[in-house]
Amino acid sequence: xxxxxxxxxxxxxxxxxxxxxxxxxxxxxxxxxxxxxxxxxxxxxxxxxxxxxxxxxxxxxxxxxxxxxxxxxxxxxxxxxxxxxxxxxxxxxxxxxxxxxxxxxxxxxxxxxxxxxxxxxxxxxxxxxxxxxxxxxxxxxxxxxxxxxxxxxxxxxxxxxxxxxxxxxxxxxxxxxxxxxxxxxxxxxxxxxxxxxxxxxxxxxxxxxxxxxxxxxx
Amino acid sequence: xxxxxxxxxxxxxxxxxxxxxxxxxxxxxxxxxxxxxxxxxxxxxxxxxxxxxxxxxxxxxxxxxxxxxxxxxxxxxxxxxxxxxxxxxxxxxxxxxxxxxxxxxxxxxxxxxxxxxxxxxxxxxxxxxxxxxxxxxxxxxxxxxxxxxxxxxxxxxxxxxxxxxxxxxxxxxxxxxxxxxxxxxxxxxxxxxxxxxxxxxxxxxxxxxxxxxxxxxxxxxxxxxxxxxxxxxxxxxxxxxxxxxxxxxxx
Numbered sequence: 001x002x003x004x005x006x007x008x009x010x011x012x013x014x015x016x017x018x019x020x021x022x023x024x025x026x027x028x029x030x031x032x033x034x035x036x037x038x039x040x041x042x043x044x045x046x047x048x049x050x051x052x053x054x055x056x057x058x059x060x061x062x063x064x065x066x067x068x069x070x071x072x073x074x075x076x077x078x079x080x081x082x083x084x085x086x087x088x089x090x091x092x093x094x095x096x097x098x099x100x101x102x103x104x105x106x107x108x109x110x111x112x113x114x115x116x117x118x119x120x121x122x123x124x125x126x127x128x129x130x131x132x133x134x135x136x137x138x139x140x141x142x143x144x145x146x147x148x149x150x151x152x153x154x155x156x157x158x159x160x161x162x163x164x165x166x167x168x169x170x171x172x173x174x175x176x177x178x179x180x181x182x183x184x185x186x187x188x189x190x191x192x193x194x195x196x197x198x199x200x201x202x203x204x205x206x207x208x209x210x211x212x213x214x215x216x217x218x
Numbered sequence: 219x220x221x222x223x224x225x226x227x228x229x230x231x232x233x234x235x236x237x238x239x240x241x242x243x244x245x246x247x248x249x250x251x252x253x254x255x256x257x258x259x260x261x262x263x264x265x266x267x268x269x270x271x272x273x274x275x276x277x278x279x280x281x282x283x284x285x286x287x288x289x290x291x292x293x294x295x296x297x298x299x300x301x302x303x304x305x306x307x308x309x310x311x312x313x314x315x316x317x318x319x320x321x322x323x324x325x326x327x328x329x330x331x332x333x334x335x336x337x338x339x340x341x342x343x344x345x346x347x348x349x350x351x352x353x354x355x356x357x358x359x360x361x362x363x364x365x366x367x368x369x370x371x372x373x374x375x376x377x378x379x380x381x382x383x384x385x386x387x388x389x390x391x392x393x394x395x396x397x398x399x400x401x402x403x404x405x406x407x408x409x410x411x412x413x414x415x416x417x418x419x420x421x422x423x424x425x426x427x428x429x430x431x432x433x434x435x436x437x438x439x440x441x442x443x444x445x446x447x448x449x450x451x452x453x454x455x456x457x458x459x460x461x462x463x464x465x466x467x468x469x
Contacts, residue, residue, distance in 0.1 A: 001463070003418070003462050004459065004462040004463055007421060007422075007425065007458070007462065008425065008431035008432075009421060009431075009454070009455050009458045009459065009462075010458075010459070010462065011431075012431065012432070012455070013455070013459060078431050078433075081430060081431060082388075082389035082390070082391070082430035082431055082433070084323065084428070084430075085322060085323050085324070085389055085390035085391070085428055085429055085430030085431075086321055086322055086323065086389070086390040086430065087323055088321050089321070090287060090290060090318055090321055091224070091226075091237050091316055091318060092287075092289055092290040092316040092318070093287075093290045094289070094290035094291050095435075095437065096291060096386060096437045096440035096441055097435070097436040097437050097439065097440035098388065098435035098436060098437045099435070102433065102434065102435040102436075103388065103435065105433065170434070173434075174433070174434040177434045177448065177451065177452050177455075178434065178455060179455065180452045180453065180455040180456030180459065181452065182448060182449050182451075182452035183449040183452060183453070184449075187448075187449065
């Protein structure tokens with residue numbers, strides 16, 4: 001076990017499995033958030049419903065927290081090893097098949113991490129908006145309305161989501177390769193799946209702050 | 219063609235190198251890239267200057283000796299060829315060419331554009347072989363191998379060990395090379411006995427030599443002169459994960 005996970009291939013497998021868990025969370029998170037378009041009652045009912053399965057929720061949360069931690073730790077460890085592997089840089093270097101997303105995974109990942117910290121402070125711990133204290137704790141709808149009327153916050157969320165899209169665009173296809181699933185026609189399917197899922201998740205998440213900012217949600 | 223060549227010059231492995239610019243006239247489109255460098259060297263020698271050192275051997279694209287990162291791409295702009303098979307017609311309309319050695323901690327520069335690729339030899343020595351008793355040649359049909367497996371092994375065995383994959387990879391990873399070697403032997407019945415130990419030892423040597431790690435950018439397969447694909451890296455992952463989780467030996 002130690003030999004597996006201390007090796008770069010083992011660390012890549014850890015990044016792949018934890019990445020997959022986080023993609024699963026994102027799909028569920030987006031499905032819940034899209035209820036904002038169904039109105040305040042639907043969103044509050046969803047928030048209250050989640051409280052009823054607190055036990056299961058904590059198991060999932062623990063898995064998610066562990067995934068985030070392991071994903072970041074393995075990513076940073078691999079990046080440090082990779083930087084050491086080429087001490088002298090090229091004077092001229094081209095990307096041949098590599099995409100922009102693949103070249104800046106660490107950077108996009110670190111920005112997403114800072115976004116997650118802010119997002120937790122904003123809507124989970126509610127430290128950024130004192131006016132949330134006056135609201136019903138399940139009135140997520142109103143909290144979103146207050147938040148995304150601010151152009152600064154709307155822009156920050158949008159940029160972070162675009163970076164998430166970029167990260168997933170490479171990450172989803174890449175996780176299959178890391179787990180050894182990349183041969184024959186599967187690689188083409190995996191690349192299309194990665195592009196589709198990252199795009200769909202990105203558009204889904206972007207739709208919320210954008211719709212609120214432009215008064216498209218009543 | 220008249221060219222401005224920006225070439226990495228480094229006296230020896232301990233000296234600090236730098237890019238130096240040379241102007242070269244009289245280059246013909248039909249010349250190979252290495253013939254163009256030969257022309258430069260003839261002029262440098264005539265001027266009692268030190269010629270540019272670079273690796274080359276067969277000049278037929280099969281030995282894996284030539285290298286060079288040309289304008290930021292290993293083996294230059296043409297797909298699926300080695301530098302010796304690249305011709306100056308590929309540089310029509312260009313006046314500046316940047317020529318650098320493979321850059322990786324595991325491939326230290328020996329002189330100018332020559333790098334020490336013995337790290338690859340040590341990876342092969344760690345497991346890129348099968349152990350057989352010496353003796354008479356085994357009859358051709360003793361081992362029955364399906365066409366599919368033979369093709370797979372042959373595709374992987376096309377690797378000439380030039381190191382372009384390492385040079386182009388943004389992480390200086392050798393996983394395409396190791397993946398090709400592991401796939402080659404793991405696809406054949408002769409390679410089965412030592413399959414697990416082989417992958418464990420080769421991956422460990424790869425790490426110890428200081429190569430980086432694959433982040434699936436696919437640049438390696440794009441510059442491989444033998445068009446070896448990253449599916450071999452996926453196979454390396456499968457072989458390594460299976461072997462490391464099921465083998466108790468310390469190899």
